[in-house]
Amino acid sequence: MPRDSATVVDRGAGCLLGGALGDALGAPVQFLSSSDIQRQHGPAGVIAPPRPALITDDTQLTLFTADGYLRAFVRGRDIGSWEPAETVWRSYRQWLTTQQQERPAVDADGLLRHDELYASRSPGLTCLRALASNGPRHHDDPQNDASGCGGVMRTAPAGFAPSPRIAYDLGSRFAALTHGSPSGWAPAGALALLVHLLAIRGRPLRDAVDQAIGRVLRDDPETARLLTTAVLLAEAHRGTTTTAVGADRLGGGWTGPEALAIAVYAVLLFPRAGDFTDAVRVAANHSGGSDSTASIAGSIHGALHGTASLPSDWLARLELADVIRDLGHDLGRSAAGLDFDEERYR
Structure with missing residues (x-):
């Protein structure tokens, strides 16, 4: 059954804030190997974002995804098409x-x-080049064959679309604007579907993951395969001390399928409301794209449990926290059929 309206609104904020916290946690160790992370941060790896907790291009683009979606939503309400x-x-x-x-x-x-959004935080060249082109592209007319994680890491807001089908479609289409390979846009559709099922439909986590696997299989078997592997690894490693090894077995998170699988693995290992910090730490402390994988994990966990699960001391140091929270609330209100300040998006 769909959740009550107040819960959906809170899940919207939880999704965006959780993603930003994961992003800020993983940013200092992006590109490092697991052994280098432990050498620099101790045996437990990176355990908290720095002060201040600065976001990267992952969260910047997620905010612009949310803003663009809400502008389309308001325009659709105004003129009947979007x-x-x-x-x-x-x-x-x-x-x-x-x-x-x-x-x-x-x-x-x-x-x-x-002003903070004018900071350049190592944006991906694929996104920069694609966005500098003449116009938007679609799955059927791609401008490249990119399969990197730069598509999936920004598309959680599509999960607040009106239905599971539309959420998957919009997540895929938003990613395909810059990433032309099915492995670049299909994981984004799967993430949006997963967020929708958790935040709006109230599905249990494992059921939602299974449904996302079944849907993405049609478009990208590699994403389905890695998500299935993530489920099996989480079942094998839950309650053990080998969690980081499991994340590394799923790849470096540089491709869309790898990034989503690592994030899902981390949340499946630590699925409870009080487990947010453990989940994003697993998603960050591996060899590879730690900011993107922890950001996606934070988005999923926040969509599942809302803002109450987020550590207050981390939020207090988060860059643009109020802006992120407000956008998340508006996403939730749009999905729940509640009024919000639509003039902000006209």
Whole structure:
């Protein structure tokens, strides 16, 4: 059964804030091997975000995904039709300007008015090149064959679409704007579907993962295979001390399928409301793209349990926490059929 409206709204904020916290946790150890992480941070690896907890391009683009989706949602309410992929494309192009300018323009509004978003936090070349092209592309007309994690790491907001089918479709379409391989956009559809099933439909975690596997199998068997492996590894490693080894067995998180599988593995290992920090630590302390994998894990865990599961001391140091929370609340309100300040998105 769908959750009550207040819970959906809280899950929206939990999803975006959880993703940002995971992003900030994994950012300092991105590119490092497990052994190097332990050498620099101790046997437990990185255990908390720095002060301040700075977001990367993963969260920046997630915010612009949410903003673009809500603009499409409001436009659809106004005129009776919507083109969310095109609207999100325009939102991504706005993000691109933040990477080319030092500060907001005098008349900037929306997300563009926040100075912090003009920081360049190692954005992926695939996204930069794709967004510098002439216009949006689709699965059927890709401009590249990219399969990196830069598509999936930003598409959790699509999970707040009106139905599971639309959530998967929009997640895939948003990722395909920059990543043309099925392994680049299908994991994004699976993530959006998973977020929708958890945050809005109230499905148990394992059931939601199984449903996402079944759906993504049609588009990308590699994503389905790695997610299935993640389920089996989580079952084998739950309650043991070999969790980081399990994450490394799923790859480095550089591709879309690997990043999603590592995140799902971490949340399956630590699925309870009080387990948020343990889940994102597993997702961060492996050899590879730690910011993206921990960000995706944080989004899933936050969609499952909402803001009460998030550590308050981490939130207190999180960059742009109020902006992230507000966008998440508006996503939840749109999904729950509640009023929100639509003028912000016109």
